[in-house]
Amino acid sequence: xxxxxxxxxxxxxxxxxxxxxxxxxxxxxxxxxxxxxxxxxxxxxxxxxxxxxxxxxxxxxxxxxxxxxxxxxxxxxxxxxxxxxxxxxxxxxxxxxxxxxxxxxxxxxxxxxxxxxxxxxxxxxxxxxxxxxxxxxxxxxxxxxxxxxxxxxxxxxxxxxxxxxxxxxxxxxxxxxxxxxxxxxxxxxxxxxxxxxxxxxxxxxxxxxxxxxxxxxxxxxxxxxxxxxxxxxxxxxxxxxxxxxxxxxxxxxxxxxxxxxxxxxxxxxxxxxxxxxxxxxxxxxxxxxxxxxxxxxxxxxxxxxxxxxxxxxxxxxxxxxxxxxxxxxxxxxxxxxxxxxxxxxxxxxxxxxxxxxxxxxxxxxxxxxxxxxxxxxxxxxxxxxxxxxxxxxxxxxxxxxxxxxxxxxxxxxxxxxxxxxxxxxxxxxxxxxxxxxxxxxxxxxxxxxxxxxxxxxxxxxxxxx
Amino acid sequence: xxxxxxxxxxxxxxxxxxxxxxxxxxxxxxxxxxxxxxxxxxxxxxxxxxxxxxxxxxxxxxxxxxxxxxxxxxxxxxxxxxxxxxxxxxxxxxxxxxxxxxxxxxxxxxxxxxxxxxxxxxxxxxxxxxxxxxxxxxxxxxxxxxxxxxxxxxxxxxxxxxxxxxxxxxxxxxxxxxxxxxxxxxxxxxxxxxxxxxxxxxxxxxxxxxxxxxxxxxxxxxxxxxxxxxxxxxxxxxxxxxxxxxxxxxxxxxxxxxxxxxxxxxxxxxxxxxxxxxxxxxxxxxxxxxxxxxxxxxxxxxxxxxxxxxxxxxxxxxxxxxxxxxxxxxxxxxxxxxxxxxxxxxxxxxxxxxxxxxxxxxxxxxxxxxxxxxxxxxxxxxxxxxxxxxxxxxxxxxxxxxxxxxxxxxxxxxxxxxxxxxxxxxxxxxxxxxxxxxxxxxxxxxxxxxxxxxxxxxxxxxxxx
Numbered sequence: 001x002x003x004x005x006x007x008x009x010x011x012x013x014x015x016x017x018x019x020x021x022x023x024x025x026x027x028x029x030x031x032x033x034x035x036x037x038x039x040x041x042x043x044x045x046x047x048x049x050x051x052x053x054x055x056x057x058x059x060x061x062x063x064x065x066x067x068x069x070x071x072x073x074x075x076x077x078x079x080x081x082x083x084x085x086x087x088x089x090x091x092x093x094x095x096x097x098x099x100x101x102x103x104x105x106x107x108x109x110x111x112x113x114x115x116x117x118x119x120x121x122x123x124x125x126x127x128x129x130x131x132x133x134x135x136x137x138x139x140x141x142x143x144x145x146x147x148x149x150x151x152x153x154x155x156x157x158x159x160x161x162x163x164x165x166x167x168x169x170x171x172x173x174x175x176x177x178x179x180x181x182x183x184x185x186x187x188x189x190x191x192x193x194x195x196x197x198x199x200x201x202x203x204x205x206x207x208x209x210x211x212x213x214x215x216x217x218x219x220x221x222x223x224x225x226x227x228x229x230x231x232x233x234x235x236x237x238x239x240x241x242x243x244x245x246x247x248x249x250x251x252x253x254x255x256x257x258x259x260x261x262x263x264x265x266x267x268x269x270x271x272x273x274x275x276x277x278x279x280x281x282x283x284x285x286x287x288x289x290x291x292x293x294x295x296x297x298x299x300x301x302x303x304x305x306x307x308x309x310x311x312x313x314x315x316x317x318x319x320x321x322x323x324x325x326x327x328x329x330x331x332x333x334x335x336x337x338x339x340x341x342x343x344x345x346x347x348x349x350x351x352x353x354x355x356x357x358x359x360x361x362x363x364x365x366x367x368x369x370x371x372x373x374x375x376x377x378x379x380x381x382x383x384x385x386x387x388x389x390x391x392x393x394x395x396x397x398x399x400x401x402x403x404x405x406x407x408x409x410x411x412x413x414x415x416x417x418x419x420x421x422x423x424x425x426x427x428x429x430x431x432x433x434x435x436x437x438x439x440x441x442x443x444x445x446x447x448x449x450x451x452x453x454x455x456x457x458x459x460x461x462x463x464x465x
Numbered sequence: 466x467x468x469x470x471x472x473x474x475x476x477x478x479x480x481x482x483x484x485x486x487x488x489x490x491x492x493x494x495x496x497x498x499x500x501x502x503x504x505x506x507x508x509x510x511x512x513x514x515x516x517x518x519x520x521x522x523x524x525x526x527x528x529x530x531x532x533x534x535x536x537x538x539x540x541x542x543x544x545x546x547x548x549x550x551x552x553x554x555x556x557x558x559x560x561x562x563x564x565x566x567x568x569x570x571x572x573x574x575x576x577x578x579x580x581x582x583x584x585x586x587x588x589x590x591x592x593x594x595x596x597x598x599x600x601x602x603x604x605x606x607x608x609x610x611x612x613x614x615x616x617x618x619x620x621x622x623x624x625x626x627x628x629x630x631x632x633x634x635x636x637x638x639x640x641x642x643x644x645x646x647x648x649x650x651x652x653x654x655x656x657x658x659x660x661x662x663x664x665x666x667x668x669x670x671x672x673x674x675x676x677x678x679x680x681x682x683x684x685x686x687x688x689x690x691x692x693x694x695x696x697x698x699x700x701x702x703x704x705x706x707x708x709x710x711x712x713x714x715x716x717x718x719x720x721x722x723x724x725x726x727x728x729x730x731x732x733x734x735x736x737x738x739x740x741x742x743x744x745x746x747x748x749x750x751x752x753x754x755x756x757x758x759x760x761x762x763x764x765x766x767x768x769x770x771x772x773x774x775x776x777x778x779x780x781x782x783x784x785x786x787x788x789x790x791x792x793x794x795x796x797x798x799x800x801x802x803x804x805x806x807x808x809x810x811x812x813x814x815x816x817x818x819x820x821x822x823x824x825x826x827x828x829x830x831x832x833x834x835x836x837x838x839x840x841x842x843x844x845x846x847x848x849x850x851x852x853x854x855x856x857x858x859x860x861x862x863x864x865x866x867x868x869x870x871x872x873x874x875x876x877x878x879x880x881x882x883x884x885x886x887x888x889x890x891x892x893x894x895x896x897x898x899x900x901x902x903x904x905x906x907x908x909x910x911x912x913x914x915x916x917x918x919x920x921x922x923x924x925x926x927x928x929x930x
Contacts, residue, residue, distance in 0.1 A: 076654070076659060078649070084680055085580075088584055091502060094557065096560070111580055114611045119552075122479070122554070126501070147577055148672055182547070184481070184489075191482070192543060194537040212528075216547045
């Protein structure tokens with residue numbers, strides 16, 4: 001059942017430069033302290049003060065594809081390298097908070113599902129049921145080569161791999177231990193009920209796992225499942241498995257189309273429309289007046305490392321736009337299948353939007369590398385006073401978006417500002433929660449601790465008895 | 466260089482029943498709360514008050530071998546099932562302590578070395594250099610079958626596997642990032658120095674790992690390395706790789722022989738005698754008088770689940786002594802190669818020691834399953850007043866033991882008692898430290914943050930430049 005208000009999540013990564021490249025160079029940017037627990041605990045406390053539902057850790061387990069022929073730019077920009085493990089800092093965050101959900105990205109490539117399921121169950125106990133898992137397949141060639149593969153599997157095969165991976169974890173989380181298996185009965189000297197703890201004997205294409213699961217049922221058993229793929233295979237995977245999908249739509253109308261399409265797929269799998277919630281990624285430029293907001297936006301644009309933005313896009317889509325001057329015309333760089341749609345997107349935007357022009361330039365000029373960087377930096381940006389931001393968020397809510405994954409310019413600054421200035425206005429309008437609902441993170445979002453009976457994980461309840 | 470005092474470590478596991486089986490049934494036993502972070506943080510604070518060097522987490526990633534034909538006994542006794550992941554609770558412990566080292570057991574079977582190295586480096590940053598790794602190969606068939614193997618590799622092959630595994634991690638920890646690679650230079654906009662961050666391109670029998678390592682050099686780079694094998698292959702592995710070895714010798718003289726043998730192997734590899742420290746596992750029964758101590762020992766013996774002790778031994782050595790009455794003669798159970806040495810050990814002890822006899826029994830009687838359980842429970846036990854315990858620990862120290870891994874009967878009770886009553890006496894005698902040395906755990910134990918140049922990990926410094 002959808003709540004009237006939006007959910008909020010902080011979109012972060014255990015690194016210096018996650019989405020908005022170059023901002024770490026600002027003197028007030030604390031994200032360079034990512035190695036320290038204090039940095040993350042302090043942020044978590046800010047988020048909990050603002051009644052955020054999640055701190056959401058993105059992750060990569062390898063370098064992005066070469067930019068200008070190497071990974072030099074990524075290193076210089078701190079662009080997701082270093083990339084620290086988010087899962088091992090979660091318990092420090094949990095110990096210092098009470099209600100904030102902690103979402104961890106983990107790829108099927110990096111951890112064996114038996115080990116991963118154990119880690120997640122341990123954390124779900126340790127957090128009293130506040131763990132979420134963002135399921136990813138990893139699209140980085142270097143990541144594959146870090147784990148002994150020659151390279152990436154083909155795209156749809158990666159989702160078949162993920163299908164088996166989650167299947168193993170569902171068996172462990174939902175089927176291996178029946179309710180009431182952990183007794184801890186001192187008087188009878190019975191710690192567990194043998195009849196209620198089962199091996200799973202999974203045999204599949206990639207995995208053979210005997211079991212039993214090594215951890216007793218945690219508050220949520222299966223953690224809240226996030227997913228982020230927007231391809232057809234990605235939408236189908238989300239429709240089958242995800243309870244929350246992370247999207248980055250250019251605007252509410254496009255989000256509405258994507259959400260409607262995915263919800264249809266959800267229903268086609270036998271689940272209900274609202275079994276999947278959608279979180280839109282947005283970053284905010286907040287002013288006490290519209291003028292101040294516009295001024296701060298100019299400052300933000302100037303602080304962004306445009307070359308870094310292009311590098312991130314290059315690495316993510318697997319097309320090397322690097323090694324060129326920022327003023328080089330994009331059309332000259334390449335006209336391959338991979339680049340064409342991107343070049344056309346930038347050229348259209350340059351031709352259409354005065355915002356992408358610089359003083360003295362004509363509307364018909366050729367799009368440059370700089371334009372690409374600017375567009376990337378302005379992607380999913382919301383600018384204004386708290387009141388006008390609330391208006392804009394209402395439009396996202398009306399389009400069917402359930403939550404906002406708040407991208408940062410600085411940590412903790414972006415979140416402090418959002419919590420202090422925007423959240424109170426949203427709360428006054430009923431667009432943000434004033435208090436947490438009780439219980440586990442799934443109870444807060446969906447009303448029950450356990451994943452519902454329409455989800456494929458539920459088929460394994462009692463399956464091994 | 467050896468310190469005059471002993472080091473102290475708490476030998477625990479993220480489970481209910483670790484070594485002394487059955488004690489969890491006592492009303493004052495808190496170890497049933499292992500799922501909770503508060504339980505572990507509270508214990509860590511006790512240990513730090515007592516200036517312990519480590520909290521040492523043992524671990525298994527599967528069931529012990531069948532006992533009486535199944536894993537029923539293990540479940541009923543809470544005997545290392547559940548077995549929660551220790552690595553994900555470390556940061557909560559670290560955040561609430563300042564000096565305690567955190568040693569985590571992880572098997573080569575459970576985690577890919579690229580993922581593991583990243584996890585450890587992240588934790589070493591998060592703890593300001595307080596992480597140790599207990600390297601294990603896993604000797605449990607069920608663990609192998611949880612990770613897709615048909616069964617265990619042969620014993621010596623497991624150590625060859627471990628050799629390659631640690632080699633990959635050394636390359637990542639020591640060679641991938643040169644000193645000074647992380648700049649975070651805001652003025653120049655240079656986050657990292659590309660010339661100092663290298664791929665490792667490891668190609669071996671089991672692993673291919675491209676790199677670079679994803680985490681910048683942590684305070685210790687390579688964590689403190691623990692190892693526990695006592696076989697010839699195990700001693701040789703420890704001699705090459707370990708900085709601390711966990712041993713369980715029946716007494717100081719046997720410890721002296723083992724330590725001397727292993728130190729000779731250490732020197733043979735080009736390292737120095739004192740590059741490896743030895744931690745003896747012991748549990749303590751503490752009384753304000755000798756009489757009180759003896760009385761508490763009888764209570765302890767009565768609280769121990771003897772069948773559980775036999776089950777643990779059975780599972781660990783891979784011989785099923787289960788399914789028999791406690792009064793069944795051991796000699797009737799089996800006389801296979803696996804059981805013979807154990808049966809002889811118990812029979813000798815029964816014939817020799819009045820302590821293993823029960824009222825009305827003759828010295829020449831046949832040893833029973835009960836005797837085996839009692840002997841296991843009394844293994845490595847130290848009984849007495851704080852002063853006599855200090856005398857006994859002095860003998861262990863004189864035999865060359867560097868530290869004590871303190872086994873518990875109850876958590877936190879056993880450690881509270883030891884810290885309040887024994888540690889002050891040891892401190893007065895110079896046998897325990899009064900204050901922590903500054904810096905990382907390796908700096909506290911060995912005087913330097915980084916592993917020394919005689920260790921095989923050091924060969925990779927600058928190796929990929």
